[in-house]
Amino acid sequence: MIALLMALAAAQVGPFPTPNADAPIPELEKRPPAPSAEPRATPVSDQDGYAQCAALVRSDAERALTVANEWLVRGGGIFARQCAGLAYVELGRWDAAAAAFAQAAEQAETTVDPRRADFWVQAGNSWLAAGDALQARRAFDSALATALLAPQLRGEVHLDRARAGVALDDLAGARVDLDKGLELVPQDPFGWYLSSALALKEKDLARAQDDIAEAVRLAPDDANLLVHAGNVAGISGEVEAAKGLYTRAIRLAPGTDAAKAAEAALAANR
Incomplete structure (x- = not known):
């Protein structure tokens, strides 16, 4: 019922953010x-x-x-x-x-x-x-x-x-x-996604990794989750994994905001 659109976690554009980046908590x-x-x-x-x-x-x-x-x-x-x-x-x-x-x-x-x-x-x-x-x-x-x-x-x-x-x-x-x-x-992937985003603000990278992994396990075809997973992978230094997640998001949801965020992240981290 809402077209209530807040910014995606995936919306960060530029080089992979650092774990202590003071970015707002995003939402799907x-x-x-x-x-x-x-x-x-x-x-x-x-x-x-x-x-x-x-x-x-x-x-x-x-x-x-x-x-x-x-x-x-x-x-x-x-x-x-x-x-x-x-x-x-x-x-x-x-x-x-x-x-x-x-x-x-x-x-x-x-x-x-x-x-x-x-x-x-x-x-x-x-x-x-x-x-x-x-x-x-x-x-x-x-x-x-x-x-x-x-x-x-x-x-x-x-x-x-x-x-x-x-x-x-x-x-x-x-x-x-x-x-x-x-x-x-x-079983709500949205909850694990939010928890991962909050963990980044708490500078708890291990929890951010675990929670977004659970979100993606529950909803493997959700492009928004994949982009956030790519961001977390990039922060963790797993550059190739991040690029793979971004590419997958683009393939699953071409033309969407998530895909555009993934494209921007790929372009910024070539």
Whole structure:
């Protein structure tokens, strides 16, 4: 749901960086708010209205936003706010999306609605996309505090909370969140990728190597991972391995941002 695009780890261009380079932690992409759970214990009319509005988001987000706002004026409540949030996401209006999801979460808190955790997660990811890491982390904290998240989603929230921690320059806190997340979702290559990128900032090259290797094992055809793996190999002095990883990324995803980063890295390190 997000076209939330942050810079790739692979986006470093130039000679292979050194392990202590003070580069920002990159991300494969800004991830969208995960779809919330199916409506529970709500009037059929609200369920139908939400289904129709959500379907409209995919075909005409501006119209869906108008429908959601008109619904709110008529007292639409949680479902109307959620649909407005989805429409704002589709339109790339992240601050507004975060506000809509947070309002839905706050309303759900007052009625002890079990969907409140989902709304907080959506709000947190939207705030991350908007560049407000502090608000994002607070929203993730609210989601975790509900104790309503399934273990897998709890793990993903810790990974996203780590992204907020890095943006706030809280590397120690980000490491705690990443390790918790990886315990719960060890099959998520994105988590290992982020952990590798954080390890570089922590000047822990051995962990950076191990974690990106695990990410590539889980997703061997992901060009973004391959470019970061190439960067780590270059930092480690494994120049030929790095070039091979860059070449593989270009072959797998020609014309993409990852491929362009790989091409630039190859050109800079001939």
